């Protein structure tokens with residue numbers, strides 16, 4: 001059990017437009033049980049006993065965020081997001097660097113409201129025992145195929161799934177190392193789709209912490225009902 005003296009800050013990238021969801025608004029503002037996906041995620045995070053502050057990266061022209069009841073909470077800071085998720089995360093890290101320079105930082109997708117406190121605690125324990133950062137992940141369970149580049153509906157080959165994992169969030173790293181790695185990777189035009197890939201590129205070891213596959217990222221239309229189902233299980 002983590003000591004509650006250990007308190008952490010989370011950067012939540014929430015500046016996406018949700019193209020794949022194809023809804024009338026960005027998916028983080030779609031609602032489940034009368035609450036937006038973003039609010040579900042923020043409530044889940046701030047109710048964890050070891051989380052004290054959240055920096056949310058929001059699209060500069062976002063018309064929804066300022067209308068959320070939690071907007072005035074002292075534990076919440078807004079920052080303008082960027083063109084890509086990695087730019088939004090870096091904007092949050094740069095905001096934190098001006099305020100507090102924490103030892104460690106969590107990064108968690110706004111679109112992942114189903115993460116559990118126990119999974120977050122398992123990840124945070126890396127700060128006490130390993131000293132190396134890591135991410136929540138779940139092992140691949142299906143046979144994996146790579147499509148033919150020229151004929152995408154044709155299989156090019158089967159990919160050995162042994163040792164393959166789905167990277168999820170939160171991802172948890174020493175603050176200064178992550179900010180440097182992410183900034184340098186973006187300057188080098190490296191394709192960065194999660195924080196771990198920046199840390200890997202910079203040569204840091206990254207730990208895999210097994211997570212439930214309930215910790216889905218709401219991405220496509222069917223995901224919203226699935227997330228609602230998983231959230232309903234939390235109240236049983």
Ligand SMILES: Nc1ccn([C@@H]2O[C@H](COP(=O)(O)OP(=O)(O)OP(=O)(O)O)[C@@H](O)[C@H]2O)c(=O)n1
Nearest residue numbers: 013014015016017018019020083084085088110
């Ligand atoms: N420029 C961006 C792009 C994405 N995100 C956030 O990163 C998380 C994961 O990204 P993704 O699922 O790809 O969200 P979208 O980019 O909105 O989805 P799409 O790719 O379908 O447009 C989401 O919480 C999203 O809001 C962000 O903060 N800034």
Ligand SMILES: C[C@](O)(CO)[C@H](O)COP(=O)(O)O
Nearest residue numbers: 085109167168169193194217
């Ligand atoms: C960070 C992430 O959720 C880990 O799987 C994923 O890389 C986000 O990718 P997206 O294309 O921005 O959804």
